[in-house]
Amino acid sequence: NYWKTNFPHISLLGVHDSKEHSENITVREIEGIKIALLNYTYGLNGYSLPAGSEYAIDLMTDSTRSKVMEDIRKAEELADFVIVFPHWGIEYTFQPTEEQKNWASLMTEAGADLIIGTHPHVIQPVEWVTSANGNKSLVYYSLGNFVSIQYHHFAMLGGIVEQ
Numbered sequence: 359n360y361w362k363t364n365f366p367h368i369s370l371l372g373v374h375d376s377k378e379h380s381e382n383i384t385v386r387e388i389e390g391i392k393i394a395l396l397n398y399t400y401g402l403n404g405y406s407l408p409a410g411s412e413y414a415i416d417l418m419t420d421s422t423r424s425k426v427m428e429d430i431r432k433a434e435e436l437a438d439f440v441i442v443f444p445h446w447g448i449e450y451t452f453q454p455t456e457e458q459k460n461w462a463s464l465m466t467e468a469g470a471d472l473i474i475g476t477h478p479h480v481i482q483p484v485e486w487v488t489s490a491n492g493n494k495s496l497v498y499y500s501l502g503n504f505v506s507i508q509y510h511h512f513a514m515l516g517g518i519v520e521q
Contacts, residue, residue: 372397372416380413394433399445427468434469442470447478454499466495473497
């Protein structure tokens with residue numbers, strides 16, 4: 359409600375106040391190009407959603423895999439370019455996990471064009487991923503931190519993507 363009331367022009371991704379809202383794909387048109395934006399997280403830091411509110415957060419788990427893929431396919435139909443922002447990986451690891459790589463491959467296969475990851479708090483590699491069906495996406499596994507109170511010197515850096 360805070361964001362809706364004070365900043366209605368800013369899109370909140372991956373957070374929903376209703377089941378109906380959770381079924382919408384955010385698409386922004388910039389200079390005639392439609393860009394779909396999706397956000398998922400591996401979990402809730404030990405918390406769980408109350409029963410009946412599973413729609414509230416876009417989770418990226420084994421049980422939600424088909425929904426994530428369906429969302430990306432739907433986004434590909436609605437937009438010219440699809441960006442997925444996954445909150446994934448293990449904190450302070452400099453290489454992506456096999457799970458991150460598997461998700462990147464699945465997201466690419468479903469139609470993601472660009473994947474920008476967060477959560478490890480350190481910079482991880484960037485690579486092009488080509489799926490079995492020929493789709494390609496650029497994957498930034500983790501951009502590190504821009505603003506944080508991380509206590510490790512290696513977690514005080516963040517990457518910026520520039521065209």
